[in-house]
Amino acid sequence: MGMRNNPWVFLSVVIFLCFSFNTDLCFGASTITANQSLSGDQTIVSDGGIFKLGFYNPGNSSNYYICMWYVQVSTLTVVWVANTQKPISNRYSSELKISNGNLVLLNESQIPIWSTNQTSITSNSVVAVLLDNGNLVLRESPISTQPIWQSFDHPVHTWLPGSKIAYNKITNTQQQLTSWKNIEDPSPGPYAMHLDANNSQYLIMWNGSERYWTSGPWNGQIFSLVPEMRANYIFNFSYVDNENESYFTYSLYNPAIISRFLMDVSGQVKMLTWLEGTKEWNLFWAQPRQQCEVYAYCGAFGTCNENTLPFCNCLQGFHESNVSDWNLSDYSAGCVRNTPLQQCGNTSVVNGQRDRFWEYSNMRLPEYPQSLSVGSNVECESACLNNCSCTAYAYGSDGCSIWTVNLLNLQQLSGNDGSGKTLYLRLAASEFPVAKNNKGAIIGPVAGSVGGVLLLGLVFAFVWKWQRRFVAKTKAVEGSLVAFAYKDLQNATKNFSEKLGGGGFGSVFKGTLPNSSVIAVKKLESISQGEKQFRTEVSTIGTIQHVNLVRLRGFCSEGSKRLLVYDYMQNSSLDAHLFNEKESKIFDWQTRYQIALGTARGLAYLHEKCRDCIIHCDIKPENILLDAEFCPKVADFGLAKLMGREFSRVLTTMRGTRGYLAPEWISGVAITAKADVYSYGMMLFELVSGRRNSEQSQDGKVRFFPTWAASVVIEGGDILDLLDPKLGRNADSEELKKICRVAAWCIQDNENHRPTMGQIVQILEGVLDVNPPPIPRSLQAFVDNQEHIVFFTESDESSQALSNPSSSDQSKSTTSTMRS
Ligand SMILES: *[C@@H]1O[C@H](CO)[C@@H](O)[C@H](O)[C@H]1NC(C)=O
Ligand SMILES: *[C@@H]1O[C@H](CO)[C@@H](O)[C@H](O)[C@H]1NC(C)=O
Ligand SMILES: *[C@@H]1O[C@H](CO)[C@@H](O)[C@H](O)[C@H]1NC(C)=O
Ligand SMILES: *[C@@H]1O[C@H](CO)[C@@H](O)[C@H](O)[C@H]1NC(C)=O
Ligand SMILES: *[C@@H]1O[C@H](CO)[C@@H](O)[C@H](O)[C@H]1NC(C)=O
Ligand SMILES: *[C@@H]1O[C@H](CO)[C@@H](O)[C@H](O)[C@H]1NC(C)=O
Ligand SMILES: *[C@@H]1O[C@H](CO)[C@@H](O)[C@H](O)[C@H]1NC(C)=O
Ligand SMILES: *[C@@H]1O[C@H](CO)[C@@H](O)[C@H](O)[C@H]1NC(C)=O
Ligand SMILES: *[C@@H]1O[C@H](CO)[C@@H](O)[C@H](O)[C@H]1NC(C)=O
Ligand SMILES: *[C@@H]1O[C@H](CO)[C@@H](O)[C@H](O)[C@H]1NC(C)=O
Numbered sequence: 001m002g003m004r005n006n007p008w009v010f011l012s013v014v015i016f017l018c019f020s021f022n023t024d025l026c027f028g029a030s031t032i033t034a035n036q037s038l039s040g041d042q043t044i045v046s047d048g049g050i051f052k053l054g055f056y057n058p059g060n061s062s063n064y065y066i067c068m069w070y071v072q073v074s075t076l077t078v079v080w081v082a083n084t085q086k087p088i089s090n091r092y093s094s095e096l097k098i099s100n101g102n103l104v105l106l107n108e109s110q111i112p113i114w115s116t117n118q119t120s121i122t123s124n125s126v127v128a129v130l131l132d133n134g135n136l137v138l139r140e141s142p143i144s145t146q147p148i149w150q151s152f153d154h155p156v157h158t159w160l161p162g163s164k165i166a167y168n169k170i171t172n173t174q175q176q177l178t179s180w181k182n183i184e185d186p187s188p189g190p191y192a193m194h195l196d197a198n199n200s201q202y203l204i205m206w207n208g209s210e211r212y213w214t215s216g217p218w219n220g221q222i223f224s225l226v227p228e229m230r231a232n233y234i235f236n237f238s239y240v241d242n243e244n245e246s247y248f249t250y251s252l253y254n255p256a257i258i259s260r261f262l263m264d265v266s267g268q269v270k271m272l273t274w275l276e277g278t279k280e281w282n283l284f285w286a287q288p289r290q291q292c293e294v295y296a297y298c299g300a301f302g303t304c305n306e307n308t309l310p311f312c313n314c315l316q317g318f319h320e321s322n323v324s325d326w327n328l329s330d331y332s333a334g335c336v337r338n339t340p341l342q343q344c345g346n347t348s349v350v351n352g353q354r355d356r357f358w359e360y361s362n363m364r365l366p367e368y369p370q371s372l373s374v375g376s377n378v379e380c381e382s383a384c385l386n387n388c389s390c391t392a393y394a395y396g397s398d399g400c401s402i403w404t405v406n407l408l409n410l411q412q413l414s415g416n417d418g419s420g421k422t423l424y425l426r427l428a429a430s431e432f433p434v435a436k437n438n439k440g441a442i443i444g445p446v447a448g449s450v451g452g453v454l455l456l457g458l459v460f461a462f463v464w465k466w467q468r469r470f471v472a473k474t475k476a477v478e479g480s481l482v483a484f485a486y487k488d489l490q491n492a493t494k495n496f497s498e499k500l501g502g503g504g505f506g507s508v509f510k511g512t513l514p515n516s517s518v519i520a521v522k523k524l525e526s527i528s529q530g531e532k533q534f535r536t537e538v539s540t541i542g543t544i545q546h547v548n549l550v551r552l553r554g555f556c557s558e559g560s561k562r563l564l565v566y567d568y569m570q571n572s573s574l575d576a577h578l579f580n581e582k583e584s585k586i587f588d589w590q591t592r593y594q595i596a597l598g599t600a601r602g603l604a605y606l607h608e609k610c611r612d613c614i615i616h617c618d619i620k621p622e623n624i625l626l627d628a629e630f631c632p633k634v635a636d637f638g639l640a641k642l643m644g645r646e647f648s649r650v651l652t653t654m655r656g657t658r659g660y661l662a663p664e665w666i667s668g669v670a671i672t673a674k675a676d677v678y679s680y681g682m683m684l685f686e687l688v689s690g691r692r693n694s695e696q697s698q699d700g701k702v703r704f705f706p707t708w709a710a711s712v713v714i715e716g717g718d719i720l721d722l723l724d725p726k727l728g729r730n731a732d733s734e735e736l737k738k739i740c741r742v743a744a745w746c747i748q749d750n751e752n753h754r755p756t757m758g759q760i761v762q763i764l765e766g767v768l769d770v771n772p773p774p775i776p777r778s779l780q781a782f783v784d785n786q787e788h789i790v791f792f793t794e795s796d797e798s799s800q801a802l803s804n805p806s807s808s809d810q811s812k813s814t815t816s817t818m819r820s
């Protein structure tokens with residue numbers, strides 16, 4: 001058993017290292033007494049060597065703050081700050097000390113700029129102690145237990161396990177978690193989260209006024225709009241409501257896991273877990289899931305786009321109001337106009353040019369529109385032009401709207417679900433490019449039929465040349481892959497006009513090659529890799545070919561553009577058929593079974609058969625494509641490595657994906673192929689029920705299908721009850737039972753208990769039998785069940801390892817795909 005399976009080994013190694021090399025630091029000073037003070041590089045460290053407190057300048061700032069951070073986390077991560085709004089610049093002549101029963105920070109001129117402000121006790125035996133849970137407490141004496149002040153009552157942006165964000169009913173005051181202004185300035189930013197005690201729910205507000213996210217009320221077990229809390233095996237949640245206060249708190253069942261809850265400068269709340277293996281904070285959960293759902297994230301006249309990095313851009317004719325703020329990921333100040341509007345407060349109309357309108361299509365419109373009752377687009381436009389303070393207008397099915405204030409909360413949409421509107425932005429005429437004098441338009445009619453013939457010739461020449469380019473390019477293939485030129489893909493997709501779908505990695509477009517084969521082109525967004533590494537990764541993916549995997553035909557890498565070219569799949573993806581009520585063709589049981597089997601074969605090939613083993617990391621119905629014969633093909637494999645560190649962001653911000661993520665994504669251990677097995681199991685349940693596993697019903701309750709299914713499978717209820725009602729109980733109940741059992745084995749908490757994809761293939765093929773599974777721990781409240789049952793009856797020599805959970809260690813060598 002390796003260290004990763006035993007946090008205690010790890011912890012004791014850390015303690016041992018501390019003990020042997022740095023005794024003073026780890027055990028000498030967790031306390032500031034009346035005789036001591038902290039200055040310069042000095043720090044205090046909690047007794048167990050978990051947290052450290054001292055002067056620190058976040059980012060590249062020259063401002064110093066009293067900060068608390070993790071000792072064990074190599075990327076210095078601040079969890080608490082004392083003097084958030086009053087930095088000091090010279091830490092050697094500043095001092096943190098006990099004075100009159102308070103902990104006080106004196107600046108360079110020995111003037112107190114921060115104090116714990118407790119007034120009741122002025123004894124000089126008061127001490128400040130840094131505890132292992134990250135709480136800095138002030139005690140009347142070194143032996144007293146009740147704190148007279150504690151940092152847990154004054155959180156900044158981090159909510160540590162064991163602390164609480166409470167509403168105090170006696171004083172009617174609330175604690176809140178406040179975002180930093182930017183990544184190096186801990187003074188309060190625009191976003192804050194607090195408890196709405198009346199409805200026992202948490203809210204995130206912008207500027208103390210605009211609410212843009214709520215957790216939904218506490219229902220006794222979870223917050224109703226956070227169904228992820230049901231998968232409750234890492235955190236111990238509780239909600240307390242008594243006569244003095246209301247609060248929610250959480251702790252970790254395994255104290256060796258380093259996890260924190262953050263109100264980020266992005267305006268999102270995030271749950272992060274430290275992965276020692278990759279030395280990175282792994283994003284486990286974030287809300288709002290989409291960055292652009294954060295209210296006014298890009299400030300006035302900024303526009304948010306989920307498919308660009310950074311997410312914020314200034315509108316045409318505007319520039320960043322403060323570039324250094326934007327460089328520090330603080331977009332809240334927004335953008336300012338390059339050229340003042342000509343017609344406003346300015347009678348001298350320059351060159352007689354009126355202001356004009358820049359058209360933005362497919363937008364989420366800004367906040368605070370004003371409706372005007374005019375009947376046409378032209379009238380709406382002139383109404384805006386005639387009002388000096390009008391900055392934009394929109395005209396659509398709900399009439400004419402104008403904006404006379406700063407444009408806030410704009411978003412460039414990329415989907416084509418019809419929710420996008422067109423906005424006309426008012427700009428000075430000089431912001432528009434000078435129209436080209438197009439001679440071609442004049443010559444055209446004169447040239448007449450001669451021109452027509454010429455044109456035809458040109459077209460032929462062009463097509464011929466284009467074809468030749470393809471031939472030429474084919475020479476530059478890497479393995480069997482074609483390296484496409486961007487222009488060619490642009491032509492093939494008619495300038496990316498027919499969108500097939502969008503995902504966290506980018507949008508997919510339909511295209512046709514000159515040889516009339518149909519392709520799907522994926523435009524990768526925000527890829528962090530250089531050209532060479534990209535080509536290496538892509539050629540690896542290109543060598544992987546299997547009937548149940550979508551074939552990569554080629555790629556394009558030009559400048560910052562990265563595209564992948566795949567075979568086109570006529571019948572789109574599994575989710576479209578499973579969850580779409582309108583879908584006329586309902587998959588019968590046989591089709592579903594074949595899809596389950598085919599998908600398992602594809603994954604087994606990825607995991608076990610190809611040279612460089614690949615963990616997919618994002619198995620879900622959206623990534624199972626269906627060809628003309630409804631044969632399943634796994635898509636998007638290999639992208640985890642291609643996307644590098646962007647991957648975990650993409651993974652967690654994508655809607656819906658969370659329900660498929662295995663627990664080890666959070667618990668800080670390495671990701672193996674068994675993470676795919678977990679996601680595959682979750683997907684099997686959806687294949688059975690024809691619905692998303694986790695659904696909120698009309699009454700606000702969250703239904704979690706796997707919990708019910710597992711109980712039916714294990715306790716022996718009527719298995720056909722689980723079947724998609726659309727099938728009217730038409731299924732082979734033996735097969736159904738088999739699939740449900742496999743699914744329940746797949747989502748076992750302990751990855752060693754999950755079967756491999758190869759074994760799943762054998763089970764579905766009928767070569768191996770499958771025993772009833774134990775209840776997956778993740779579906780129940782935490783019970784430390786150590787029992788383990790042999791879950792396959794042997795019929796194959798190679799499955800011997802199955803009955804011995806600890807021997808599947810060879811699967812661990814497959815983690816390399818996630819390490820980049
Ligand atoms: C402070 O120092 C004085 C003299 O050095 C000593 O007598 C006293 O016990 C110390 N007090 C504390 C709280 O350590
Ligand atoms: C600090 O500045 C250096 C060099 O300018 C840069 O590489 C680094 O990313 C910056 N660090 C932070 C946290 O901004
Ligand atoms: C210390 O703080 C006081 C009060 O805020 C201020 O007037 C003084 O300039 C500060 N000293 C330095 C060196 O910044
Ligand atoms: C302490 O009280 C002073 C004066 O009332 C106030 O300015 C300061 O913000 C308070 N400090 C803290 C940490 O609450
Ligand atoms: C809770 O309800 C009371 C009475 O309806 C109201 O006065 C108070 O402002 C509410 N508190 C919050 C935090 O909304
Ligand atoms: C923030 O809210 C205050 C009042 O609550 C308001 O005066 C101010 O203009 C708001 N800030 C922005 C940027 O809208
Ligand atoms: C969960 O938390 C509650 C309250 O914080 C505590 O009483 C209980 O012992 C914890 N349970 C476990 C298993 O740690
Ligand atoms: C509420 O506060 C009072 C006074 O501090 C205390 O006696 C009582 O025990 C508290 N109640 C709870 C449930 O903590
Ligand atoms: C902002 O960042 C860009 C690119 O990193 C840099 O060139 C520019 O100098 C920065 N501007 C400010 C004001 O920090
Ligand atoms: C821009 O932002 C930086 C950092 O927040 C600030 O120090 C500076 O004063 C701002 N500049 C202007 C012109 O507002």
Ligand SMILES: *[C@@H]1O[C@H](CO)[C@@H](O)[C@H](O)[C@H]1NC(C)=O
Binds near residue numbers: 340344345346347
């Ligand atoms: C009017 O427009 C002219 C030309 O752009 C500009 O120079 C002048 O400052 C403007 N006057 C006002 C009051 O905005």
Ligand SMILES: *[C@@H]1O[C@H](CO)[C@@H](O)[C@H](O)[C@H]1NC(C)=O
Binds near residue numbers: 389
């Ligand atoms: C412009 O529109 C605003 C808001 O409707 C209105 O208050 C203002 O009077 C209008 N100005 C003119 C000159 O019409």
